[in-house]
């Protein structure tokens with residue numbers, strides 16, 4: 001048992017570190033992480049420049065095949081790069097959804113022409129993608145969406161509304177799940193397209209979030225014409241295509257990097273007082289701190305177990321599914337305890353102690369627990385896929401979508 | 412990155428698991444629960460035959476000369492089967508204490524017999540309500556031991572005890588044969604009768620120091636840190652057994668026309684048990700790595716493994732009873748054997764509150780300002 005790199009891994013790490021040293025600034029320990037930053041024009045410009053640099057040096061799409069512009073590397077190399085990058089100040093990811101979810105879906109279910117046209121610009125950061133799945137009427141149960149596409153010769157005409165679409169206001173393309181046949185059961189009548197966000201009839205309106213920013217949007221589709229050549233997978237096969245995206249989503253979203261953790265909390269508890277005593281001497285604080293430590297370390301070493309499997313060329317076990325459930329709640333609870341330690345002053349965000357980093361994390365965590373599969377949905381997945389328990393009763397299984405809608409309107 | 416057990420270690424694990432599945436099913440645990448037997452002697456001697464009692468002991472003393480990692484995988488299987496044997500007391504505590512602190516003569520005298528399962532060892536610290544070294548009233552002077560230890564886990568089955576005695580110069584570990592004159596024992600009723608416990612009264616019993624005189628408190632802390640990692644694996648094994656017992660029942664039992672396992676109150680509870688177990692396992696792996704490599708991070712890693720594993724076993728075993736409903740509360744059903752064992756393992760090296768405090772102390776040390 002050891003954490004050592006194999007010689008090949010060590011060589012790659014040296015390369016990655018050299019690239020980062022030459023092109024980015026090292027993060028000072030304890031400095032506020034860059035995660036919860038609004039993506040304004042300036043941020044997007046820097047992010048694009050950084051992405052282009054990464055691509056030029058072979059660090060943009062490490063695991064993707066060379067034929068489509070990747071490095072042809074291994075998952076473990078991807079992880080090593082991420083570990084190293086986390087120690088540097090880099091722009092917040094505006095490409096995570098596109099490169100982590102949309103493009104892999106496009107490559108898997110689209111044609112070779114699609115890949116030839118779209119992969120490179122996405123990798124280079126020239127084109128940004130978003131995921132247009134959730135709707136006001138359906139999120140967890142995303143197969144229940146309403147947005148309708150009707151065939152018109154070689155085109156489709158789309159009407160409806162998406163919501164919570166991260167980055168839609170600055171994205172160039174979107175992966176769009178729509179209903180093409182309401183007269184079959186809800187999973188069967190779906191089809192996947194991609195859409196140019198500048199098409200006539202697409203309107204993205206940013207929605208202000210609890211965290212203050214407006215990163216996600218409602219997106220309206222009014223008679224939007226999409227050529228059939230932008231369909232991914234067969235008509236009616238949209239659910240299968242969506243599963244590819246969702247699977248990639250769980251891999252991408254599960255890892256909360258650059259967040260404040262136990263060490264940051266310890267530093268805080270040492271320098272703060274509770275009732276005239278150092279907070280770190282307070283038994284209740286120590287108890288909670290120990291619990292956070294066990295969870296944070298547990299997640300860290302769960303990742304190491306996963307990486308070991310990858311390093312051996314094996315498929316990781318199901319244990320990685322616990323990541324997002326544990327880290328979301330932990331970010332939230334650690335944030336609120338940190339504020340308790342800082343006292344009333346921590347109600348101030350800007351000029352509050354620590355520059356408001358724990359506060360921002362606490363606010364953001366509320367969304368993290370929902371985005372990309374809620375805590376409850378993830379527990380269901382663990383219970384069903386890992387423990388083999390039965391799926392929930394589905395009362396809508398043998399009903400067509402149209403009948404469901406009729407019932408819904410009567411309520 | 413090689414953060415996993417080796418193929419050989421996994422083979423050993425499977426070998427021990429197979430033996431325990433055959434020879435120590437819960438019917439055997441129940442037999443000891445319901446009888447005057449101190450432990451299942453045939454399981455103990457079978458484990459000795461497999462070499463399981465001395466995997467980490469040098470070959471010179473009859474052991475297998477392997478390491479702590481091998482002991483970890485065995486501990487997990489002992490925990491999974493809830494075997495009624497003094498594994499923690501004899502192997503993880505007494506034998507390890509001899510290996511760590513014993514003189515050449517002491518090792519040569521006792522290790523071969525312990526490994527062969529001919530004699531059982533235990534460590535005796537608690538004196539009714541008191542168990543921190545500075546509070547102990549038992550005295551050890553002029554090679555004579557006097558005092559009362561209560562309760563001593565596996566104290567009735569044991570032939571050899573390592574007794575922590577107090578004293579002005581600091582606590583000392585004393586090695587004492589329990590068959591000798593000056594030692595009397597009485598069985599006490601406890602929460603987990605599958606590991607019988609005793610009160611042991613020493614009246615000028617012959618004893619010799621183990622390790623440094625006055626160094627007993629420090630030695631005990633080291634010993635407990637090491638045993639905490641092994642104990643975590645035992646707890647994880649038990650927790651997994653409880654989880655899968657609950658899962659199997661949830662698939663079989665129907666209520667309101669559905670398998671109870673299709674209700675989210677049950678599904679999410681069991682998912683939470685799974686999460687706790689995986690967190691514990693990952694912490695325990697790091698503890699194992701520190702234990703086997705003599706890493707400086709052992710105090711912190713051991714505390715984290717113990718805190719996480721205690722939580723996992725407690726949660727899984729109590730929710731196993733809950734998932735079973737009324738039948739789960741009967742003596743005749745199996746879940747309570749793990750419920751009992753989870754408490755024994757949670758308290759045998761000190762409870763989770765104590766270890767959480769130790770964890771933070773170790774963390775403060777690591778992140779010294």
Ligand SMILES: Cc1cc2nc3c(=O)[nH]c(=O)nc-3n(C[C@H](O)[C@H](O)[C@H](O)COP(=O)(O)OP(=O)(O)OC[C@H]3O[C@@H](n4cnc5c(N)ncnc54)[C@H](O)[C@@H]3O)c2cc1C
Pocket residue numbers: 097130131132133134135136137138139140141163164165166167216367368370371372373374375376377380392675
């Ligand atoms: C910050 C953020 C960014 C997002 N970005 C995107 C994006 O880019 N693209 C996109 O398509 N979507 C995005 N989403 C949407 C996200 O995927 C959904 O919000 C999420 O899947 C939940 O769906 P919902 O909001 O409709 O809530 P609902 O599904 O209505 O859930 C409401 C509550 O009911 C619970 N619930 C629902 N079903 C069950 C069940 N079967 N069992 C138990 N409990 C249940 C949920 O856990 C939740 O607590 C984003 C969301 C957030 C918060």
